[in-house]
Amino acid sequence: xxxxxxxxxxxxxxxxxxxxxxxxxxxxxxxxxxxxxxxxxxxxxxxxxxxxxxxxxxxxxxxxxxxxxxxxxxxxxxxxxxxxxxxxxxxxxxxxxxxxxxxxxxxxxxxxxxxxxxxxx
Numbered sequence: 001x002x003x004x005x006x007x008x009x010x011x012x013x014x015x016x017x018x019x020x021x022x023x024x025x026x027x028x029x030x031x032x033x034x035x036x037x038x039x040x041x042x043x044x045x046x047x048x049x050x051x052x053x054x055x056x057x058x059x060x061x062x063x064x065x066x067x068x069x070x071x072x073x074x075x076x077x078x079x080x081x082x083x084x085x086x087x088x089x090x091x092x093x094x095x096x097x098x099x100x101x102x103x104x105x106x107x108x109x110x111x112x113x114x115x116x117x118x119x120x121x
Contacts, residue, residue, distance in 0.1 A: 008053025015045035015099040023092030042099040050106025059111050066104035073097025 022038045054062050073093040080086040 005053065008049055008051075011045045011048040012053060015042055015049065016096070018042060018045070019095030019099045020092055023095040024088050038095075039098050042095060043102050046099045046102035047106060050103035050110075054103075054107050056114075059107055062107055063104060063111070066100045066107070069100040070097045070104065073100075 018038065019042060022035075022042075073096060079089040079093070082089065
């Protein structure tokens with residue numbers, strides 16, 4: 001039987017690979033059938049990572065790294081000015097942000113819930 005940690009690790013690896021490959025191919029892949037489902041796949045994989053892959057001791061580091069990844073993807077359009085590879089870099093960063101956002105949301109909500117039910121005295 002496969003444990004949750006392995007499922008989460010595979011989901012993370014698959015999500016990053018899909019984000020990079022799909023981002024790199026985005027400029028050439030416009031119009032291909034099924035391309036519109038890639039963001040959905042990234043969101044689902046991000047949710048899996050958020051639910052099963054992050055232990056309590058990793059929450060703070062994961063949230064900081066996740067917020068950084070999402071923040072980089074938002075203004076990443078400045079990278080589009082780089083000749084030849086700029087548009088590919090922007091697409092890759094947007095894919096990584098699409099993958100990271102649901103994972104960060106899940107982990108943040110779990111941390112928020114844990115903090116709200118544990119009174120500090």
